[in-house]
Amino acid sequence: MERFSNxxxxxxRRLPKYYRYLGELLNNDIKRxxxxxxxxxxxxxxxxxxxxxxxxxxxxxxxxxYNAEELHREIGKILGLDRLYRTVIIGAGNLGxxxxxxxxxxxxxxxxxxxxDVDPKIIGEKVSNVEVLHxxxxxSFIMQNDITIGIICTPKAYAQDAADILVxxxxxxxxxxAPADLKVSDDVIxxxxxxxxxxxxxxYLIKEREETNSKKR
Amino acid sequence: MERFSNxxxxxxRRLPKYYRYLGELLNNDIKRxxxxxxxxxxxxxxxxxxxxxxxxxxxxxxxxxYNAEELHREIGKILGLDRLYRTVIIGAGNLGxxxxxxxxxxxxxxxxxxxxDVDPKIIGEKVSNVEVLHxxxxxSFIMQNDITIGIICTPKAYAQDAADILVxxxxxxxxxxAPADLKVSDDVIxxxxxxxxxxxxxxYLIKEREETNSKKR
DNA sequence: TAGATTGTTAATCGATTAACAATC
DNA sequence: TAGATTGTTAATCGATTAACAATC
Numbered sequence: 391m392e393r394f395s396n397x398x399x400x401x402x403r404r405l406p407k408y409y410r411y412l413g414e415l416l417n418n419d420i421k422r423x424x425x426x427x428x429x430x431x432x433x434x435x436x437x438x439x440x441x442x443x444x445x446x447x448x449x450x451x452x453x454x455x456y457n458a459e460e461l462h463r464e465i466g467k468i469l470g471l472d473r474l475y476r477t478v479i480i481g482a483g484n485l486g487x488x489x490x491x492x493x494x495x496x497x498x499x500x501x502x503x504x505x506x507d508v509d510p511k512i513i514g515e516k517v518s519n520v521e522v523l524h525x526x527x528x529x530s531f532i533m534q535n536d537i538t539i540g541i542i543c544t545p546k547a548y549a550q551d552a553a554d555i556l557v558x559x560x561x562x563x564x565x566x567x568a569p570a571d572l573k574v575s576d577d578v579i580x581x582x583x584x585x586x587x588x589x590x591x592x593x594y595l596i597k598e599r600e601e602t603n604s605k606k607r
Numbered sequence: 608m609e610r611f612s613n614x615x616x617x618x619x620r621r622l623p624k625y626y627r628y629l630g631e632l633l634n635n636d637i638k639r640x641x642x643x644x645x646x647x648x649x650x651x652x653x654x655x656x657x658x659x660x661x662x663x664x665x666x667x668x669x670x671x672x673y674n675a676e677e678l679h680r681e682i683g684k685i686l687g688l689d690r691l692y693r694t695v696i697i698g699a700g701n702l703g704x705x706x707x708x709x710x711x712x713x714x715x716x717x718x719x720x721x722x723x724d725v726d727p728k729i730i731g732e733k734v735s736n737v738e739v740l741h742x743x744x745x746x747s748f749i750m751q752n753d754i755t756i757g758i759i760c761t762p763k764a765y766a767q768d769a770a771d772i773l774v775x776x777x778x779x780x781x782x783x784x785a786p787a788d789l790k791v792s793d794d795v796i797x798x799x800x801x802x803x804x805x806x807x808x809x810x811y812l813i814k815e816r817e818e819t820n821s822k823k824r
Numbered sequence: 825t826a827g828a829t830t831g832t833t834a835a836t837c838g839a840t841t842a843a844c845a846a847t848c
Numbered sequence: 849t850a851g852a853t854t855g856t857t858a859a860t861c862g863a864t865t866a867a868c869a870a871t872c
Contacts, residue, residue: 400862401863402808403808406803406804425829435864438863444831448830450829451830452828452870469810469814483708491701492702494786495806498807538813539809539810562813563810565805565809577816583802587620587624589715589782591622592780595780595796596780603794615839641853642854643853652840652841654843655841660854667855668854670847671852671853672853
């Protein structure tokens with residue numbers, strides 16, 4: 391397409407939010423929305439919303455606003471949600487199970503093809519219709535099944551090994567839940583979800599809130 | 608303490624990373640570290656690291672650097688990790704299970720006291736030594752057991768109800784895994800973990816990478 | 825046409841980086 | 849003391865907000 395990749399991550403991270411809010415508008419049969427209305431819903435300023443959208447094209451119409459359905463569809467395309475992604479999950483623990491069972495990923499086009507583990511007790515089992523295979527088979531499975539995304543749900547100590555296999559197999563992106571910094575080749579995307587860091591900010595903010603409160607009195 | 612709360616979220620979100628990297632240094636018996644060395648490990652600039660740390664106090668020593676153990680301990684205190692947090696999980700689905708079983712939360716002082724659900728089939732069961740109780744009991748449980756943090760692992764449609772009960776019960780923070788914007792009173796912290804938004808940025812970045820590659824050739 | 829709202833440029837704000845004096 | 853590295857101020861960079869002409 392005609393667009394560039396000098397889009398800042400700040401903008402990129404707002405796109406899924408726009409997509410979600412527009413989906414909600416559509417669920418409520420709202421067909422038309424102005425940046426001001428979107429501002430009220432999302433909490434971003436109208437100015438920022440217009441700036442963000444204009445990174446990708448002029449989706450609006452002066453005097454009218456945006457067609458909610460069209461904008462939703464276009465942002466979906468921008469996010470790459472107009473295709474199908476075959477995924478594998480590494481680690482059949484609780485988190486691996488949770489992700490395999492999470493139907494909204496499936497609905498959005500992210501299809502889990504297999505789960506990999508090393509524990510002989512669970513290999514061969516099925517988790518929400520997806521088979522658990524031995525990690526030994528991961529690399530060839532990726533190549534034979536056109537897997538785009540690997541989801542790492544292993545303990546920290548095994549995360550880099552898992553990433554190495556995923557990269558050798560040729561995935562394009564890794565969604566990493568292990569609290570480790572993966573080293574991968576430049577052409578592979580890594581998105582980290584670090585739950586413990588997220589939880590620590592909760593405790594930080596609770597503490598901070600308490601301190602400012604006790605100061606006021 | 609003497610510190611203020613005009614710390615930007617950008618800084619706050621780096622603190623858990625510093626904490627983690629310092630923990631790793633200590634595991635490797637490294638007692639002393641300069642901002643330059645930390646820069647190499649973390650990928651942040653040395654200048655930024657010094658700026659960040661100085662928001663909270665002068666933990667270093669000119670000509671020497673930082674004492675890794677002391678800095679680790681101090682950042683732990685800043686994050687509020689020197690106390691114990693009693694938590695409850697709402698939603699005994701896969702994600703609720705995964706979080707109840709995640710031992711690193713426990714190790715860091717976040718202790719799950721009970722899991723709540725409405726499904727009669729699982730009420731009374733135990734998930735990693737924690738009992739599943741009926742949602743009806745949530746509010747009184749929070750008050751009687753000094754619960755600080757509620758963890759919402761319900762489907763989206765029930766998330767706001769769960770949040771309302773948590774707030775009435777008096778929690779100080781909510782860790783929310785449902786893709787919904789919770790409305791809570793100002794004195795309650797909400798930290799959202801939106802998995803679908805995170806996954807969408809993966810597909811965005813994969814697509815963007817492909818486009819820039821195909822342009823180069 | 826008059827009113828509304830976008831697309832876009834310019835102004836502001838905040839966060840990051842550079843530089844260096846202070847000092848261990 | 850000489851060398852190293854912090855703490856901190858100043859400069860730069862990037863992101864957000866404001867403003868308004870373009871136009872539906």
